[in-house]
Ligand code: FES
C-alpha cells in the first residue's frame with residue numbers, strides 16, 4: 001500500500017507492506033539510513049525519529065501509522081554543510097565513539113531541548129535513559145546536551 | 160581531562176583532539192553494514208537449534224521452498240564432503256576436536272546453533288520461511304553446569320572422551336614451599352557470571368561472488384580482516400588473494416564482533432553457490448544466543464602471606480565454561496585468567512590450574528579485558544579478606560605488595576600449554592603512583608569514617624583495587640603511505656576501526672611525524688584490499704602497533720621526498736632538509752611536497768613486536784546499599800591508569816570511562832541466564848540489562864604517562880580495556896565493606912538487588 005508523509009521537510013510517498021515499521025520504511029524505502037536499528041523491540045532508542053514534534057521509536061511505529069505525519073530524522077536535523085550546535089557539542093565532548101546510537105541520541109535530545117531548552121541535568125539523564133549507548137558511559141553525552149541548551153534557548157528567544 | 164585544544168602543527172600527539180570520524184556519524188552519514196545493499200541481493204535468515212543438545216533426525220524445508228520469494232534453504236547436506244570447522248586463532252595441542260563446524264550436521268550442541276539458512280528476496284520473507292521448516296530433533300541430556308560437564312558422564316564429543324579440552328597451568332617459583340612457610344593463608348571460592356559484549360550494532364555480512372574472476376568479497380569486516388580472510392579462503396578452498404574483506408563503519412566491538420562465526424561462512428557459501436549477493440543482519444535475540452559469550456568462570460583460590468602482609472604465594476583452580484565448541488579465541492579468557500590473576504601484585508610463587516570445559520551453552524570468546532576482569536575480582540576479594548584477617552589496613556597491605564618501578568621488567572607466571580604468545584612481563588611503571596593518586600582524589604582519609612555506617616537507611620562502603628591491562632598484541636602491523644594527486648598523504652592501515660577513533664589517532668601520529676597539518680592525512684583502514692597483510696584491532700593493539708608502523712612509514716616517506724626534491728633541485732640528498740612539507744636547500748630554494756606528486760611516493764612501514772605492554776592502574780568505589788531492597792548505588796567512582804604515552808587525551812578518556820561503565824553492567828545487572836534444560840532465558844534488551852544514562856552518573860578518570868613503554872617507539876601502551884578490569888573486585892569489596900556488620904561475602908556476581916538482598920537475609924537468619 002502507498003503512504004504519503006512529509007520527511008525532513010519534503011513531501012514523499014512510499015510503497016509499504018502493512019507490517020513494515022517506520023524505521024524500515026525510512027531506511028529501506030526512503031534510503032535514509034541515518035536512523036539505526038539496534039533492537040527492534042523498543043528498548044535501545046537507536047531508531048528514534050521525531051514525528052509531529054515528538055521523539056518516537058521508529059521500530060515500534062508502523063509505516064502506515066505515519067500517513068500524513070511530519071517526520072524528522074537525523075539527516076533532517078543536519079545542515080547542508082557543517083554541524084549544528086548540538087552536533088558540535090557532541091563532537092567537542094566526545095559524546096560518540098562508534099556512532100551507532102548517535103542518531104537516536106540527537107533526535108531524542110533535539111525533541112527534548114526544543115520543548116524544554118532549560119531542561120535540568122537530571123531531566124536530560126532521565127530522558128536519555130531510554131537510549132542505550134554501549135561505548136561512552138553517557139557522561140559526555142549529558143555534558144554535550146547541557147552545553148547545547150544555550151543554542152536552543154537562543155532559538156526559542158528568536159521566535 | 161585536559162582543557163580545550165591547544166595544538167599547533169606537529170604537536171597533535173598528546174593533545175585533546177576532536178575526532179575526524181565524528182562529522183559523518185553526527186550527520187547520519189555513517190555506512191554500517193545494513194546501510195549497504197546490492198541490486199539483486201538475497202537476504203539470509205538462520206534456523207537455529209531450539210534445544211541445547213540433541214540429534215538431528217530430519218529437516219524438511221519443502222513448505223519453506225514453496226513460499227513466494229524464497230530461493231533456497233541450505234543445510235549441512237548442501238556442503239560437499241566434510242563440514243569445515245573454524246580455524247583457531249591460538250591453537251594448542253588438545254583443542255582440535257572441539258572446533259566449531261559451520262553448520263550442525265548430526266548433533267546440535269547449543270540453543271541457537273545454526274542448522275539451516277534460508278535465502279529469500281527480503282529478510283521478512285526469509286524469516287517467514289524459518290517458521291515452516293520442519294525440524295525434528297531427538298533431545299539428549301543437556302550438560303549445563305560445571306559438575307555435570309567435568310564428570311564426563313555425558314560427553315559433548317563422543318570421539319574425545321572428555322569435556323575438558325585444555326587445562327592451562329600458570330607457574331612461577333615454588334608455590335608449595337611458599338604455602339608451607341606462610342604465617343597466614345586465605346582461601347575462597349568465587350564466580351563471575353556469563354555475559355556478552357553487546358555492541359549496539361548487531362552482526363551482519365554482505366558477501367558477493369564474482370564468478371568471472373573467481374573472487375569472493377565480504378563486506379562488514381571488523382577486528383581481524385586478515386585472519387578472517389585466511390580462514391575463509393582455507394575453508395572455501397580458495398587462494399587467499401581470491402578473498403577480500405571490506406570494512407565499513409562498525410557499531411562497536413569490545414572483543415566479540417569480528418571473530419569468525421559459522422554464519423560468516425554460510426553467507427559467503429550462499430553467495431558463491433547461487434551467484435547472488437547475500438546479505439545477513441541478525442536481530443537482537445539471535446545476537447544474544449549466537450555471538451560469543453564470555454566471563455563464566457568459577458574459582459577456588461588461595462593466597463599465602465607473611466605476618467606483616469607480604470604475599471608469598473598463590474595457588475588454586477579456575478574453571479571456565481567455554482560453551483559448546485572452542486571458538487577461534489575461546490581459550491584466551493581461560494589462559495588469561497590464570498596468567499593475570501596475580502595482576503599488579505608481587506607474587507613470587509604461583510601455581511594455578513585453569514580448566515576449560517565444554518557445555519551445551521553458546522560457545523564463548525572474548526569480552527573486553529578477557530580473563531583479567533575475572534582474575535582481578537578473585538584476587539581483590541582475597542586481598543580485602545587478608546587485610547581483615549591479618550589486621551592490616553586495606554591501603555597498607557596493597558602498598559606492601561604493588562610492583563614498583565625498581566622491579567621492572569617484572570615477570571608474570573609462565574603459562575602452558577603455550578599458545579604462541581611470548582613470555583609475559585610487565586614492561587614499565589610504578590604501580591604506587593596511580594594508587595596514591597586515587598587514594599588522594601577519592602578522599603579516602605575522610606571517607607574511611609563512613610565504612611559500614613548506616614546513614615539515612617543505607618549502608619556505606621568504600622574499596623580500592625589495582626589492575627594491569629595487557630596491550631599491543633603482536634606480532635606485527637603494516638601500513639602503506641602514499642602521496643595522492645591532491646598533495647594529501649593517504650595512509651592505508653592494517654588496523655581496523657571498531658569505534659575507538661582509529662582514524663584520528665593514526666592521523667595525529669602521521670601528521671606529527673610528517674610535520675603536516677592533520678587535514679592533509681587521509682586514513683584508510685581495515686580492508687584487505689589496501690595491504691598484502693595486516694593484523695587488526697584486538698588486545699588493545701591498534702594504537703601501539705599501528706601507530707608505530709606509521710612512524711616507520713613516515714621516515715621512509717620523508718626519505719623518498721628528499722630524493723625527489725634533490726633531483727628537482729639538482730643537488731645531493733645531503734644538501735636537502737625537509738620540514739613542514741617543504742624540501743629546502745641552504746641557498747633558499749625549495750620544493751613543496753605537492754610538487755613531487757608526479758614522481759610518486761608509495762612506501763611501506765611496519766612494526767614488529769612480540770612483547771606486550773602493560774598499562775596499570777587503580778580504582779576506587781564508594782557505594783551505598785539499601786538493605787531493604789538490595790539496591791546498590793555507586794556514589795563515587797575514580798579510576799587512574801598509566802598508559803605510557805597519551806596519544807589523544809580525549810579518546811583515551813572516552814575509552815576508560817566507557818569501559819568503567821560497562822563494568823558496572825558486569826557487576827550489577829548483565830547476565831545470560833540458562834534454564835536447567837539449556838534454554839537461554841534472555842532474549843531481549845529488556846532482560847539483558849546494560850547500564851543506562853540514569854544508572855551511574857559519577858565516574859572520574861585520570862590518565863598518566865609517567866613511564867613510557869620501552870617496547871615501541873611511541874612509548875604507548877594499550878588502553879582500551881583497563882577501565883573494565885578492576886570494577887568487579889573493587890565494587891564487590893565496597894559492598895562487602897558496607898555490609899561488614901552482616902559479615903556477608905559478595906563472592907558471586909552479579910550483585911543484582913535480589914542477590915544482595917538474599918545475602919543480607921541469609922546473614923540475618925544465621926545471626
Ligand atoms: S531499534 Fe527501536 S528501540 Fe531499539
Ligand code: FES
Pocket residue numbers: 095096097098099100101102132133134135136359410411658
Ligand atoms: S557511541 Fe557506540 S553505542 Fe553509543
